[in-house]
Amino acid sequence: MITEALFLISYLILLPIAFMFPFGGALAYEWLQYMPPDSVYNAGAFSNLSLIIGAVALSLWAGRDKKVMPKPTALFALFVIYALWLQLTQMTSIVPNDGGYTLWDRSYKTLGFTIILAMMARTPQRVEAFIWVVCLAIGNFVIQGAIKTALSGGGGNTVIGANGNILGERVSFAIAVTTIIPLVRYLRDHTTLIPLTRRVRLAFDGFTVLCVLTTVGTQARTGIVSLAVLSAFYFVKSKRKLIFVLSLPIFAALIYFVAPAGYFDRMNTISDTTESSSAGRLEAWQWGWQFAMDHPIVGGGYHSYLMHQIGTIDNPGYLEAHNIFFETMADHGFVGLGLLLLLIVGMVINCQTITKKAKKVPDLAWAASLGTMLQLAMWTFVAGSQFLADATQSMPYELVALSLATRGIVERRLAQDKPASVLANNLGMGRKAPAALPIAAGAPELVPSAAGRIGVRPPVQASTAYGTRRT
Secondary structure: OHHHHHHHHHHHHHHHHHHHOHHHHHHHHHHHHHOOHHHHOOOHHHOOHHHHHHHHHHHHHHHHOOOOOOOOHHHHHHHHHHHHHHHHHHHOOOOHHHOOHHHHHHHHHHHHHHHHHHHHOOOHHHHHHHHHHHHHHHHHHHHHHHHHHHHHOOOOOOOOOOOOOOOOOHHHHHHHHHHHHHHHHHHHHHOOOOOOOHHHHHHHHHHHHHHHHHHHHOOOHHHHHHHHHHHHHHHHHOOOHHHHHHHHHHHHHHHHHHOOOOHHHHHOOOOOOOOHHHHHHHHHHHHHHHHHHHOOOOOOOOOHHHHOEEEOOOOEEEOOOOOHHHHHHHHHHHHHHHHHHHHHHHHHHHHHHHHHHHOOOHHHHHHHHHHHHHHHHHHHHHHHHHHOOOOOOOHHHHHHHHHHHHHHHHHHHHHOOOOOOHHHOHHHOOOOOOOOOOOOOOOOOOOOOOOOOOOOOOOOOOOOOOOOOOO
């Protein structure tokens, strides 16, 4: 009762912010998606209040906030097409008893919000504020998970996020934790919303260590795969490769002393195709491929894997996809899979373009770093998603939206350096006029004309021959 009252008071304080500052309401909505009221604040009676504050924020933004088109336009259009295609495939769903409704409901909210986010985050401060919200919301569970890991070694049902949301399962939680590490490193070097002191940097370093501990504590093999891929890409992108290499033994020793008994035996089964979990993944992927071949265009709709019934009459069950790409292929056909792959590849290319363009302007150093870190975060998620049985995770779409918003900010900033008029810059030839014409060897030097510059009328002088009265 007390926690419900405290949550309601906090919510009533945040609600007016959404009316005055629509983007603030969007941040509150994002916070409640990762920190659901029913499982985090024991406020089950108010579990739908996040929709209210989200609807208020989006309505006011649509009515009065400034609109900007995210860049590049082609990637943004692909994002919208992908979202529309997923809704179309649900309309043609063949899953019985509306079995995919829950996934569809989560998906259209996630995709709709992130598409709007790409347009709302039109300043560096808004982009950073959104990153802060995501890192703090997931960080709440990271701190708890690190403590549990240090005390007991963690476990599958111990080190997880909030029950009932996208972080309530250990594989999803492990992927989310590893994915935010690049974002945490970005805040460590470029945050502007708080003073960036030495202590603040050390706090971010400490939080990075907690993320690694929590990933180990989930005891999810996916987490180790994600950490390995992140480490490899981070080494390639890092400018301080020696420091990075020297820090690896420290993290290895930390994992060795904290990991529970049998942890490394479990990790060694990642490539073992005869292990029961690995064999189950292979069976699920084979079934997903065959199902997609039978429904190649629109797939079967959300939760198509329900069509593969296993178990007994008293205890029925179904296969899980164990891979977001096989799940997308079965649910939304090869068209949906192709759109998803194009979206990911397009986001990575967009991040590379951001870094390349932003490096040329000193005050865009933050964007150059963010482009690299968003790219690392996406590759980390993709690596972990090879074993993830939920393609409706919001994290990859949020990364796409952040890349679109950042690219738009960079393009608008670079446009400020362009000449205001083509006629004012060497008659529109695109280059500044040379300071002086080159003189050929042996040619006489040019002498300025007494008539002055071309196109400038010389001053009129009084004449002694004319205008004199005759006598």
